[in-house]
Amino acid sequence: MKRTLPVLIVLAALAPLALPSQFLVDLAMLTAFSALIGQGWNISGGFAGLTSFGHAAFFGIGAYTAAILQTRWGINPWFGLPVAAMLGAAAGAGIGFSAFRAGLRGSYFALVTLAFSEVFRIAANSAGITRGGLGILIPLRPGLANFQFTDRRASYLVALALLSLAMAVAFWLRRSRFGARLAALRENEDAAAALGIHLVRTKTQALALSGAITATGGVLYAQTFLYVDPSIAFGIERSVEMLLVVMIGGAGTVWGPVLGAIALHLIEDTSRSLIDTPGFAPMLYGVVLLAIVAFLPGGIAGIGRRHA
Amino acid sequence: MLEVRGLSKSFGGLAAVKSVDLDVPQGSITALIGPNGAGKTTSFAMIAGFIRPDAGTVGFNGQDITGWRPDRIAAAGMVRTFQITQPFAGLSVVENIRVGAFLRTADPDAATAKAREIGTRLGLGPMLDRNAAALTVAGRKRLEVARALATEPKLLLLDEVMAGLNPSEVNEIVALIRDVREGGVTILLIEHIMQAVAALAGQVYVLAEGALIATGTAREIAADPRVIEAYLGHGAAARMASHG
Numbered sequence: 001m002k003r004t005l006p007v008l009i010v011l012a013a014l015a016p017l018a019l020p021s022q023f024l025v026d027l028a029m030l031t032a033f034s035a036l037i038g039q040g041w042n043i044s045g046g047f048a049g050l051t052s053f054g055h056a057a058f059f060g061i062g063a064y065t066a067a068i069l070q071t072r073w074g075i076n077p078w079f080g081l082p083v084a085a086m087l088g089a090a091a092g093a094g095i096g097f098s099a100f101r102a103g104l105r106g107s108y109f110a111l112v113t114l115a116f117s118e119v120f121r122i123a124a125n126s127a128g129i130t131r132g133g134l135g136i137l138i139p140l141r142p143g144l145a146n147f148q149f150t151d152r153r154a155s156y157l158v159a160l161a162l163l164s165l166a167m168a169v170a171f172w173l174r175r176s177r178f179g180a181r182l183a184a185l186r187e188n189e190d191a192a193a194a195l196g197i198h199l200v201r202t203k204t205q206a207l208a209l210s211g212a213i214t215a216t217g218g219v220l221y222a223q224t225f226l227y228v229d230p231s232i233a234f235g236i237e238r239s240v241e242m243l244l245v246v247m248i249g250g251a252g253t254v255w256g257p258v259l260g261a262i263a264l265h266l267i268e269d270t271s272r273s274l275i276d277t278p279g280f281a282p283m284l285y286g287v288v289l290l291a292i293v294a295f296l297p298g299g300i301a302g303i304g305r306r307h308a
Numbered sequence: 309m310l311e312v313r314g315l316s317k318s319f320g321g322l323a324a325v326k327s328v329d330l331d332v333p334q335g336s337i338t339a340l341i342g343p344n345g346a347g348k349t350t351s352f353a354m355i356a357g358f359i360r361p362d363a364g365t366v367g368f369n370g371q372d373i374t375g376w377r378p379d380r381i382a383a384a385g386m387v388r389t390f391q392i393t394q395p396f397a398g399l400s401v402v403e404n405i406r407v408g409a410f411l412r413t414a415d416p417d418a419a420t421a422k423a424r425e426i427g428t429r430l431g432l433g434p435m436l437d438r439n440a441a442a443l444t445v446a447g448r449k450r451l452e453v454a455r456a457l458a459t460e461p462k463l464l465l466l467d468e469v470m471a472g473l474n475p476s477e478v479n480e481i482v483a484l485i486r487d488v489r490e491g492g493v494t495i496l497l498i499e500h501i502m503q504a505v506a507a508l509a510g511q512v513y514v515l516a517e518g519a520l521i522a523t524g525t526a527r528e529i530a531a532d533p534r535v536i537e538a539y540l541g542h543g544a545a546a547r548m549a550s551h552g
Contacts, residue, residue: 177410177419184407187396194356194390195459196382196411 013160017153025152031265032159033220037238038245038257039166040214044092045243046252047173048206049186051106054113055242057095057120058088058211060233062218066147067136067228068129077147081219088215089208096207100200105189114239121234135229138222147223155224162220163258166213170254182206186252214242237282244285248292250301259300264288309334309463309494310355310386315364317350324350326518327364331511332463337485337495339509341502341529343539347518348498349391352467355496356388357381368463383411385462389452389469391498395440402427402436404451408458423458430454430484445472449481457488464488466497470504482507502530514538 016028065084069075173179184192249260310332325347353359357378405423506526516538533545
């Protein structure tokens with residue numbers, strides 16, 4: 001069992017490549033993408049318990065970084081990827097340091113992140129470098145060298161690669177000193193401080209790491225859909241998607257974001273095939289979130305695991 | 309090892325701690341006692357960096373640590389436990405202790421091994437892989453001590469680790485604290501249970517209404533009329549003397 005499970009997971013992850021329908025490959029690609037940004041959120045929101053309503057800030061920074069670098073200065077998006085991650089980390093460190101040093105916790109911190117993402121959205125709407133509300137159209141130049149793929153299976157593989165990286169970070173957190181410190185400050189800040197954990201620094205590092213991973217999701221989005229505008233990049237919907245994926249799957253668990261992404265996209269696509277009314281999906285998200293909070297506070301990953 | 313001078317704190321108009329002086333020599337077990345509300349826990353919180361004192365200084369190992377953050381004080385080698393136990397409730401017992409061990413090592417395997425060893429030594433062996441929330445009161449008190457010990461402290465501040473324990477559990481903890489001291493850790497403890505204080509502490513400080521009213525050995529303290537009055541009320545010492 002211990003040896004077959006990883007093999008099964010790899011097989012399941014690669015199975016969509018064999019699918020005949022572009023639609024299903026598309027679905028797999030979107031699921032991997034949601035799992036990636038969900039894992040980004042999970043690093044700070046789940047492992048460290050720093051609930052954020054504004055992770056779109058990091059996602060948008062990633063998307064705009066890739067878009068602006070290649071359309072303005074012709075810089076290759078493969079190079080844009082690490083730059084985006086660094087800028088995402090810098091934004092996470094900046095937002096984190098100012099919020100945590102001021103002692104903001106819980107819903108106050110969540111609201112501040114929401115405010116930051118809104119500030120970024122409004123700034124992107126008026127700034128010249130982001131072309132304001134027009135958004136940025138990335139010229140179509142398919143090819144591996146340009147990080148653009150006409151075949152969705154290739155997009156899926158790239159999403160899978162980035163997701164694997166994010167998963168590796170999550171596995172490292174479950175084992176490492178840094179991960180133990182995040183869990184400690186999530187459970188009890190006073191006790192964590194008494195045992196020598198520098199709260200502001202550790203939380204700031206967590207948000208920086210989270211920002212970096214979430215920003216790579218932004219690059220992936222930009223290179224897949226080739227268009228970025230302020231509400232796509234910094235809109236509240238993206239923040240909600242990340243939060244929802246993690247809440248459904250199981251916050252602070254390694255596999256939670258993956259399980260949550262699969263569940264969310266299954267629910268979304270099934271419901272869309274049944275009821276195709278605009279606005280139905282967000283309403284359904286609300287219902288799902290309520291149901292999870294009420295009946296499965298540990299998410300899907302928490303099923304069968306009873307905390308004694 | 310610990311030198312507290314003129315430590316004071318007011319909350320609103322209430323003076324919780326009034327100019328407390330306290331010395332803990334290296335290798336000793338020193339006790340801080342006093343009735344409820346005397347300011348013991350507030351003094352502890354100030355010494356360990358959780359509350360900033362209004363006035364006074366805290367010296368540790370010859371260094372002025374007044375106003376340091378708790379994590380910096382812990383890293384310097386002074387670690388406190390909490391009267392109201394603060395377990396990481398979502399983590400297992402061994403994961404709880406591991407957090408302390410990680411202060412001195414970054415290696416996950418070394419931290420886990422050390423956490424298991426300390427947990428076993430403190431009698432938490434059968435509970436190591438259980439959730440910390442499943443521990444009894446006695447278990448939680450032991451967990452507080454285990455986590456603090458895992459940080460390899462030079463000075464351990466124990467805040468009522470015996471409250472709520474039955475007599476046989478108290479005896480076990482008393483033996484355990486002696487053990488810890490034998491291991492080279494200096495101890496300052498807050499305690500209500502005089503039996504334990506008498507068994508452990510060399511020097512006892514008595515705090516009442518925020519001020520130090522007496523210091524001495526446990527025997528001297530028990531005979532001190534000011535201490536008896538602080539606990540039992542005005543005139544109690546005289547009444548006891550007259551009833552012989």
